[in-house]
Amino acid sequence: MKHFAKLLSAAAITMAAAFPAHAETTLTVHYPMPGFFKDVMDKVSKKFMEENPDIKIEFANPSPTYEEGIQTIMRQAGTSEMPDLTFIGLNRLRMADERSIPVDLAPFMAKDKASMAEQGFSDTILKLAQVNGKQVGLAFATSNPIMYYNADLVKAAGGNPDQPPKTWDEVIALGAKIKALGNGVDSVDFRWQGDDWMFSALLFGAGGSMLSEDESKVAFNGPEGQKAFNVLSRLVKEAGMPVFTKAAGEQAFVAGKVGFAFQTTGALANTIKNVGGKFDLRTAEIPLLDPVNGKLPTGGNAVVILTKDEAKQDAAWKFAKFAAGPYGASVVVPGTGYVPNNELAAKSPEYLGDFYAKNPLFQAGLKQMPRMIPWYAFPGSNGVRVTQTIVDNSSRVVDQSAKPEEALDDAAKEVKRLLPRS
Amino acid sequence: MADMTAISIPAEVPRQKAPKPIVPRPIVNVSERHEARVAWMLAAPAMILIVLFIVAPVIAVITLGFTDFELGYSTFKFVGFENYAELFGDRTFRQSLWNTAIYTAIVAPASILLGLGVALLIESETVGRSFFRTAYFLPVASLLVAMATVWQYLLHPTIGPVNSMLAMVGLPGPNWLGSAGTVLYSLSMIGVWQTVGFNMILFLAGLTAIPRDLYSAAEIDGAKSPIDRFFLVTLPMLGPTTVFVTTISIINAVKVFETVKTLTEGGPNKASEVLLFTIYQEGFVYLRVGYASAMTVVFLAVLVVMMFAQYRLVDRKVHY
Structure with a gap:
């Protein structure tokens, strides 16, 4: 055994002497949701290593969900097990930053200014991964909420599938007609469960915001929030939207039993696959309560640098920029339905220009890109808990156990209690 | 966790075998002490494992219950019964x-x-x-x-x-x-x-x-x-x-x-x-x-x- 070790070390020394100049950096990359991202990550890292032979990418064990991903990172933060880069959900960036986990990217960007703009990192896109003005990451996979509809049911109810509804009033009117078709057909599935993202879609779409500008007061219970909860309530009352669980809604839609579904573009590739040839699936932009000033929340994740080792940081920055850059986007979009987080990727035929011409279902998300603003994350240690309050009160509206005004007031009261006292 | 508590109850039985009262005759005393030592040695692996995997985690959970610890922060402070009051x-x-x-x-x-x-x-x-x-x-x-x-x-x-x-x-x-x-x-x-x-x-x-x-x-x-x-x-x-x-x-x-x-x-x-x-x-x-x-x-x-x-x-x- 001893002999063997000696032999090995001798061999190692000769090797090192033979190739002295080859300094290799190894980066450990961690990411969540391998079901969505494994192929994407493999492809991106392979291409990156081809272009940068001196940097080696290794993957840490991926986490099944965003939540588990961030737990893993927080447990490993500051230890030797901590990966050099990770991908964090856009609504969890604030939580990570409050614990000073991400490395500030401003100095790297300052060095790279010219090439950043050239590679399609616009200000709007950079803002998605900022927390209080600090650049904590680069948006990697981004999504916005769109309208999916079953053109066969729309036609059967007397609508024109080529002219999808543009306002919530039209959705509700057509939804009621679809519901009237009978035979177990439902009008609408609105993804209010799970998190506050789709509530934000209504609220931001009406031009509202969650908190006041200085984050000291609750603002979602203003007129915009009222309108948002009223739409939710009318979808149930007038269009007969049933109380679905998340999975039940998805199943019913892909089975061809629901007229309209409102949810993330991220689900597009899966929906196309699950629908197959069962019906004529179409997508369109989501109606906005304020068509002029309305905004939409951005879902998805951002690549974040964790390593505090300066030698590694340069390599990590290279990878982050590459993954969030046009090549990364051109791999992410077709595989999932996410919208490009990069303007160059969206427009250039070298990347996705042709893809959009050939795949019209993907265009709805693309058209909404100018409206995308960050998914709002609440401040303080109850930041994530707050969103559950909004979900719970949305569910009271959907099952009609509370009037929209009542539920909104209760939500505002509870959120106020959970915000940090300043 | 619940399984652990269920297991820990019978697990205490071997520990109740406390050393017997000392008998005056020295030879017996030696052999009994020897026996007791062997008994402790035989029981040791199980006892160490119980402390390591059941007692220690339970104590850790109880201690953490009196702190404001949040995952990701390197420090925490003791807050007494505040968590229980909030509960x-x-x-x-x-x-x-x-x-x-x-x-x-x-x-x-x-x-x-x-x-x-x-x-x-x-x-x-x-x-x-x-x-x-x-x-x-x-x-x-x-x-x-x-x-x-x-x-x-x-x-x-x-x-x-x-x-x-x-x-x-x-x-x-x-x-x-x-x-x-x-x-x-x-x-x-x-x-x-x-x-x-x-x-x-x-x-x-x-x-x-x-x-x-x-x-x-x-x-x-x-x-x-x-x-x-x-x-x-x-x-x-x-x-x-x-x-x-x-x-x-x-x-x-x-x-x-x-x-x-x-x-x-x-x-x-x-x-x-x-x-x-x-x-x-x-x-x-x-x-x-x-x-x-x-x-x-x-x-x-x-x-x-x-x-x-x-x-x-x-x-x-x-x-x-």
């Missing part, structure tokens, strides 16, 4: 305590009675015994998360087979998992389905241990009907088994988590929020480890108190 005013926690109580009150008795019934039926069956035994045991052996997905489809409000069948006979099917009024009962139904097989196996084992001649003796003594014989012989003889089955059933029901996580996420509006799910949310999603630890302590305390009360009450009536 008693927490609507979510009260709701989940209540929901868990209802769930347990349905699932434990139902699965015990059904388990006993099925075991008796299988015991008296000669032809298909092993088939039925396997069939009823399948839900126990299957992966609950995967099975939950199947249930989710079966109970789908519009395209689910259950509601389709109800529609065929003209009944309006409820929105099983979607409505606040029915969700807890639907989950209880799945819980019963899952535990009946396990209880059945335990009862079957208990039944085979009853000597046949007791039945003949009872018959001679005038217990002519099978119902009489059941109450006179079977039920008392199953006493110890029943105590065990009841304990396990209650622990399992209080520990419900997988179905809630996969099917309802505690919704709608906390109608299916249960203890372990609340702890999971606080600790792993909201990352408030200190608060979640306080909840865990309450959860453990509830289980331990229940177990003691049960042993005290039932133990007196059972003949071993």
Whole structure:
């Protein structure tokens, strides 16, 4: 055994002497949701290593969900097990930053200014991964909420599938007609469960915001929030939207039993696959309560640098920029339905220009890109808990156990209690 | 966690063998001391493991329950009973305590009675015994998360087979998992389905241990009907088994988590929020480890108190 070790070390020394100049950096990359991202990550890292032979990418064990991903990172933060880069959900960036986990990217960007703009990192896109003005990451996979509809049911109810509804009033009117078709057909599935993202879609779409500008007061219970909860309530009352669980809604839609579904573009590739040839699936932009000033929340994740080792940081920055850059986007979009987080990727035929011409279902998300603003994350240690309050009160509206005004007031009261006292 | 407490009670038995009083004769003394040393050495591995994997984590959880620790921060401070004070005013926690109580009150008795019934039926069956035994045991052996997905489809409000069948006979099917009024009962139904097989196996084992001649003796003594014989012989003889089955059933029901996580996420509006799910949310999603630890302590305390009360009450009536 001893002999063997000696032999090995001798061999190692000769090797090192033979190739002295080859300094290799190894980066450990961690990411969540391998079901969505494994192929994407493999492809991106392979291409990156081809272009940068001196940097080696290794993957840490991926986490099944965003939540588990961030737990893993927080447990490993500051230890030797901590990966050099990770991908964090856009609504969890604030939580990570409050614990000073991400490395500030401003100095790297300052060095790279010219090439950043050239590679399609616009200000709007950079803002998605900022927390209080600090650049904590680069948006990697981004999504916005769109309208999916079953053109066969729309036609059967007397609508024109080529002219999808543009306002919530039209959705509700057509939804009621679809519901009237009978035979177990439902009008609408609105993804209010799970998190506050789709509530934000209504609220931001009406031009509202969650908190006041200085984050000291609750603002979602203003007129915009009222309108948002009223739409939710009318979808149930007038269009007969049933109380679905998340999975039940998805199943019913892909089975061809629901007229309209409102949810993330991220689900597009899966929906196309699950629908197959069962019906004529179409997508369109989501109606906005304020068509002029309305905004939409951005879902998805951002690549974040964790390593505090300066030698590694340069390599990590290279990878982050590459993954969030046009090549990364051109791999992410077709595989999932996410919208490009990069303007160059969206427009250039070298990347996705042709893809959009050939795949019209993907265009709805693309058209909404100018409206995308960050998914709002609440401040303080109850930041994530707050969103559950909004979900719970949305569910009271959907099952009609509370009037929209009542539920909104209760939500505002509870959120106020959970915000940090300043 | 609950399993651990259940195990730790019998595990204390070897430690009660305290060193015997010193005997005056020196030779015996030496050999006895030697024996005691060997005994400690033999018990040491088990004791170290118990301290390492049961006692230490429990102490850690109790300590964390008095801090404001949040995952990701490197420091924390002691806040005394603040977490516990917050617990008693927490609507979510009260709701989940209540929901868990209802769930347990349905699932434990139902699965015990059904388990006993099925075991008796299988015991008296000669032809298909092993088939039925396997069939009823399948839900126990299957992966609950995967099975939950199947249930989710079966109970789908519009395209689910259950509601389709109800529609065929003209009944309006409820929105099983979607409505606040029915969700807890639907989950209880799945819980019963899952535990009946396990209880059945335990009862079957208990039944085979009853000597046949007791039945003949009872018959001679005038217990002519099978119902009489059941109450006179079977039920008392199953006493110890029943105590065990009841304990396990209650622990399992209080520990419900997988179905809630996969099917309802505690919704709608906390109608299916249960203890372990609340702890999971606080600790792993909201990352408030200190608060979640306080909840865990309450959860453990509830289980331990229940177990003691049960042993005290039932133990007196059972003949071993």
